[in-house]
Amino acid sequence: MQAAPVASSLTPFELHLHAEGTHHESYRMLGAHPVREGAVKGVRFAVWAPNAEAITVIGDFNRWNRASHPMQHRDSGVWELFIPALGPGTHYKYCVRSRTGEVQEKADPYAFFSEAPPRTASIVWELTNHTWGDQAWMDARAQHNLLREPVSVYEVHLESWMRHPSHESLSYRELADRLVTYVRDLGYTHLELLPIMEHPFSGSWGYQVTGYYAPTSRFGTPDDFRYFVDQCHQAGLGVILDWVPGHFPRDAHGLWRFDGTALYEHEDPRQGEHREWGTLIFNYGRNEVRNFLLSNALYWLREFHIDGLRVDAVASMLYLDYAREQGEWIPNRFGGRENLEAIDFLKRFNELAHQEPGAITIAEESTAWPGVSRPVYTGGLRFTLKWNMGWMHDMFQYFAKD
Secondary structure (H helix, E strand, O other): OOOOOOOOOOOHHHHHHHHHOOOOOHHHOOEEEEEEEOOEEEEEEEEEOOOEEEEEEEEOOOOOOOOOOEOEEOHHHEEEEEEEOOOOOOEEEEEEEEOOOOEEEEOOOOOOEEOOOOOOOEEOOOOOOOOOOOHHHHHHHHHOOHHHOOOOEEEEOHHHHOEOOOOOEOOHHHHHHHHHHHHHHHOOOEEEEOOOEEOOOHHHOOOOOOEEEEEOOOOOOHHHHHHHHHHHHHOOOEEEEEEOOOOEOOOOOOOOOOOOOOOOEOOOHHHHEEOOOOEEOEOOOOHHHHHHHHHHHHHHHHHOOOOEEEEOOHHHHHEOOOOOOOOOOOOOOOOOOEOHHHHHHHHHHHHHHOOOOOOEEEEEOOOOOOOOOOOHHHOOOOOOEEEOHHHHHHHHHHHOOO
16 A cells, blocks of 8 residues: 655644554654655654754754754644755754753654664665565465464574674575575474664664664665565565564663653653663553554554564563562552553554454563453453463473483
């Protein structure tokens, strides 16, 4: 389905839906979008930062000048600016000045493409220029019931799987040739990728995400990754992505205190911090944060034809006292340890994801939480499957015995 052209200015209705938390394609609204205003081509930039005092767009086009391109403050904490004569490939960031005078240079939370680490700038990119060749796969997927079919999953970290003799990583297009052929010939039905969303530290295996909408540029462009998925489907392989809505890192260019306040995370560390991981917890009770994550899930399913999302660390989302001692967490409004906002978020995520024909969701959930894969209307979370970590460790222990 071809999307409607992006307008050069956001509408009041778009802003309303975003504030309400019901704009489930907010990636078409926020971020950097090549557009046309009359006869003039350019890029519309939009970012949510309700507590900022001022924001400017900086980049290679203005020599990273913090004063030359101030953004306009719109309703609901969104800032916007149309800059003519820019297009795909432009490197940029937002220079955010808080109400206390602090100045930060932030990557775009909705950027579709980023510089290769250790560089951190966002890059303007068209939503898609890829012509898909997997329609037969998508049509067949919509008719299949994965719970009634044989499934075998090959889990892989792309950066570790194979390298050139020079130790450089294979590109998405090279992986589409070598990895896809290898996994198909072994007889697997699905390929599961450890997180490929942009992340600064390779040692995290992708689990500390800074660019939720950007396939990592370590292996190529977003359209190169679309080509990889396309080739998987044409070879008869489903693609599952590890997805990390449970926490995010403290990198200065990322989501951490984006507008000088705890915007995506909780202010109180008893609610907003995973000390053992050194990461921060999303504030699932905030409409715009839920909107960011729900839109992100649908983005991968719709714009990249991903077949399933395996949600990382679900247990850390469900329990307020996860990895915490007494006094290090705040009970919910009923006095319990369940994270009610996270539970509602997961239910809504699964309801939306299962509206995509044939798409599946998998919970990496290591406790005895009831109803992980039961329908929402019976009190469950509505995941398609549970990735049972306890069972895996028990089986390893069993296999180790004589």
